[in-house]
Amino acid sequence: MSIYSKIVGTGSYLPSNRVTNDELAQQLAKKGIETSDEWIVTRSGISARHYAAPGQLSSDLAVEASKGALEMAGLQASDIDLIILATSTPDHLGGFPSTACVVQRKLGITNGAPAMDVQAVCSGFVYAMSVADSFIKSGAHKKVLVIGTEVFSRILNFEDRTTCVLFGDGAGAVVMAASEEPGVLATKLHADGSHGHILCVPGSVDNGAISGNAYLYMDGPAVFKLAVSVLDKVAREALVAANLDAAEIDWLIPHQANIRIMQGTAKKLGLPLEKMVVTVGEHGNTSAASIPLALDLAVRDGRVKPGHTVMMEGVGGGFTWGAVLARM
Structure with missing residues (x-):
């Protein structure tokens, strides 16, 4: 019998x-920086x-x-046997201890479940879901907090x-669990380090101080x-x-970076804008958090229902990009 992740x-x-x-x-004006609601909305939504x-x-x-995801899943934190956390802004300099381990401690998980961070910037959540999907399908883990x-x-x-x-x-x-019914239908991940310079934090730590x-x-x-x-391209790869x-x-749930990028993606896929979940207007670009934020909102307001097919995709610094196609 096949094992799926859902x-x-x-x-x-x-x-x-x-x-x-x-x-x-108003805050920026005090620094001599001029901008306006119209300027921001027009360029980003x-x-x-x-x-x-x-x-x-x-x-x-x-x-x-995580507490919200666990409650919806009807699980206790102690039921989780793997934590995968995507972030570009970890709690600690150098990323250790990992923020995943910090979350494990704060949730009171003491069962020895492995915990790790994933760094793919705005694609991070899609990367993390893909890793969780592989672990579950291999039989190594059954209940993963992503x-x-x-x-x-x-x-x-x-x-x-x-x-x-x-x-x-x-x-x-999200909580992803082993299932006899198909959940994640396909994942596709990519990266091209030659474009790393167009979106980055170029500084580094040198001898205990910030360099650059x-x-x-x-x-x-x-x-x-x-x-x-x-x-x-990556959405079409996942569909194939x-x-x-x-x-x-x-439902299309893209990384919430810029409304024009999102609308352009929907148009290329031939999807009506009514099928796209949009939260960028209220949230801005929350990087690795943007897709799960939008997914949770759409699940809780009733738009995304059991049985719906959802395309989640992101692109971020690295340069990284990827997609997860899932049946809810």
């Missing part, structure tokens, strides 16, 4: 500090984002999202209006051009692997 619970969490474009514009409170870490957001969590506000240069207005903080999580620029850098036009191209047509997709 999403059995979703959860999400947004910090309480919601910042509108007008509020952000973003109207607001959430920022973590001082001292609030990626693990704190992840724990809250998390995307970010506090991108900590790496933004608030004197660069081309980037600081785009990103926000948040976390999303520790803020996020993005070549917006280059990222836009590459993103639309690879998202279309699952022997499905684009018309059979019930």
Whole structure:
């Protein structure tokens, strides 16, 4: 009998500090940086984002999202036998201990379940789901907690209006479990390190101090051009692997980076915009958290129902991209 992996619970969490474009514009004006709600919305579709409170870490957001996913799945934290966490903003410098291990401790999981971080920036959650799918199908694990969590506000240069207005903080999580019924139908992952320079944090740690620029850098036009191209291709690869047509997709849940990229992807796939879950307007770009945040919202408001086929895809620094096609 074949073993499949299936999403059995979703959860999400947004910090309480919601910042509108007008509020952000007022803050930036004090630094002599000019922007406006119209300028931001026209270029990105973003109207607001959430920022973590001082001292609030990626693990704190992840724990809250995980609790929601566990509750929906009807599981206790101790039932989890693997944690995979995607983040570009780990709790600790150098990424260790891993934020996944910190979450394990904060959830009170003491069963020795392995826990690890995955770093693929905005594609991180798709990468993490693909890894979880492989572990479950191999029979190695049965109940996996997959998390995307970010506090991108900590790496933004608030004197660069081309980037600081785009990103926000948040976390999303899913519980994936072994199932006799098909859940994840196909996954496809890619990377091309030759494009790493167009979206990165170029600084490094040298002798205990930051060397170089520790803020996020993005070549917006280059990222836009590459993103639309690879998202279309990887979605089609996943469809071919699952022997499905684009018309059979019930919901497209792309990485929530820019409404124009998202609309361009839907158009290339021949999908009506009504079939795309959009949260970028309220969340901004939450990197690895954006897809699970959007998925949880759509599950809880009743749009995504059991039996629906969902295409999740992301693209991020590295350069990385990937897709997961799943039946809910």
